[in-house]
Amino acid sequence: MKHEYPENFARFYDLIYHHMRDSVDNDYFQNVIKQTKGKVLEIGVGTGRLFSNALNQGADIYGLDISHSMLNVLYKKLPEDQHYRISLQNVIDFKFDFKFDLIIAPFRVIMHVLEKDEQIRTLNNVYDHLEKSGKFIFDAFVPDLNQLLNGIDNQVDFEGEYEPGKKIRRTVSTNPDLINQLINIRFCLEWDEDNKLKHEEWRVPLRYYFRYELEHLVERSKFEKYKIFGDYQGTELNQKSREFITICQKG
Ligand SMILES: C[S@@+](CC[C@H](N)C(=O)[O-])C[C@H]1O[C@@H](n2cnc3c(N)ncnc32)[C@H](O)[C@@H]1O
Structure with a gap:
């Protein structure tokens, strides 16, 4: 995939998002997983930020993702006898020969699917993989109109140490494309390694x-x-809502 997470972005993903995102969505997803009697699937599982926790709590959970580099991070966290739970697949046309009681797509996975027909295929594919009264939960952010007009210019959104004494900083810029309904994001990572300041950029819509x-x-x-x-x-949705949490029910 042309926008696949680059290796160093996958490498530092957990450091950044355990810090920035867990307090927002971890309890919610761990609870819905716990309440599910049966199989769970996380599409766009990434590094397993939420998945690993759920598996450790005893969930019968599977995960798929399109990114090699993200899955490589996840494989390293799992004992080998659990690797069968993870697969390299696309949300649009993934296949399993069994069904799930709950499918989740946490943290903007659906926003990576850019085309209308791919979005519908994703929803229908998820539907086909759900048991009779299964649920699908996904999130998207509510667009911020100021940002849609002006974008963001080189804002530092994370600064810390990835190992004692080794600094890392991420900056973000956005460039909205109103007609294609895209936010083009440019992330820049800078980190200390081998006594040098390394730098890498990644653009993703x-x-x-x-x-x-x-x-x-x-x-x-x-x-x-x-x-x-x-x-x-x-x-309920209201003027202050920052998230669309969509719960789709089969049957
Ligand atoms: C922001 S991350 C979320 C990861 C994880 N769900 C979490 O909550 O930390 C989005 C993930 O979706 C994956 N992804 C994007 N498009 C995909 C596609 N078409 N099929 C499968 N995975 C996809 C990316 O590779 C990435 O790992």
Whole structure:
């Protein structure tokens, strides 16, 4: 995939997102996984930021991702006899010969799927892999209109140490493309290694959604029922909502 996470971005992913994201979504996803009696699938599992926790808690959880570099990080966290749970597949056309009671796509996975027909294929493929009354939960951010107009210019969004005495810093810039509904993101990583300051850049587009487009999309899919919440605490959508948490129900 042209926008696949580069190796060094995969390498530092957990450091950055355990810090920036766990407090927002970890409890929510661990709870819905715990409440599921049966198999769970995380599509876009990445480095297993949430997955590893769930597996350690005893969940019968599987994961797939399109990125070699992200999965390589995850494989290293798992004992070899659990590697069968992970596969390199695309959300659009993944295949399993069994079904799941819960499928989740946490942290913007769906926003990486840029084309309309691919989005519908993803939803329908998920539907086909769910048991009779299975659920699919995915999130997207509510676009910030200021950012859509002006973008962000070289904002430091993470600064810390990845090993004692070794600094790392990430900056982010965005360039909105209103007509294609994309936010083109440019991440820059700078870190100390081998007594040098290393630097790497990565550009990735995310497809943003407005509320009614999201509703139309789900309504065009095979899902019979769905509800969109405004945060991980189950608050109804309102003017302050920053997240679209979409829960699609089969049957
Ligand atoms: C922001 S990360 C989220 C990872 C993980 N779910 C988490 O919560 O930390 C998005 C992940 O989606 C994966 N991804 C993007 N497009 C994909 C596709 N078409 N099929 C499978 N995985 C995809 C990326 O490789 C990346 O690992």
